[in-house]
Amino acid sequence: GNSVTQMEGPVTLSEEAFLTINCTYTATGYPSLFWYVQYPGEGLQLLLKATKADDKGSNKGFEATYRKETTSFHLEKGSVQVSDSAVYFCALSDVQGAQKLVFGQGTRLTINP
Amino acid sequence: ETGVTQSPTHLIKTRGQQVTLRCSSQSGHNTVSWYQQALGQGPQFIFQYYREEENGRGNFPPRFSGLQFPNYSSELNVNALELDDSALYLCASSFYGYGYTFGSGTRLTVV
16 A cells, blocks of 8 residues: 655754755555644644655745655755754655545654754 | 634543544535544544545544534544554545645543
C-alpha cells in the first residue's frame, strides 16, 4: 500500500540556519503531496502542497518540490526562526477510494535562538 | 468562514467504557474524515463519511464507528475502550475529499 517515510528527528538548529527535512513516498498512481505542521497542543495546519510532478509548493519561506523520479518531497527553508519550532508531517493523498491522507511519522524541529 | 471544531478537548475514560467524540465541519465542506494520532506518531486514517455514509475505512476494528449528520457534523464512537485507544483524535472536513481542514483534536486517555 501507499506509505510515507520521513527523516527521523528530533532536529535541532540555530536560528537562521538552513533546514531540510527529507520525505520519500511509495504510491500507486500520481498522488498529491503535502506538508503539514503541528504546533504544541494544536491540530494540523497545511503548510504547502503539490499536485503533480515537478510542482513546487511554497508558503512562509518553506518550499518542497514533487520529484517523481526519486519519489521525494523534501521540505526546505533558507533561514529558520524560533517560531518554526513544531512537528512537521509529510503526507500523500491516496487517490484510490476515499482520498484519505497517508502521513509519515513526523519530524520534531526545535530552533534555538 | 468557520473552521473545524471538535469537542471535548480532553477526556479520560476507563477501559471497557464507550466514548463519543464530536466534530463540526467547516462551512461549505461535505466530507468528514477521522484520524487517530498516537503519541509521537503520524495520524492514521480511521474512516471517512460523505452524504451520511461511510465511504472508506482504515485498519480499525468495528468497535470504531461514526455518524455524519445532514448538517455535515460528525461523531466518532468507540466501544469497549482499550488502553491503546489513548491518542489524539483529529477530525478533518473537506469538499469531496479536497482541501482538508483539521480541527485541534480531542485528547483521549484510557486508564
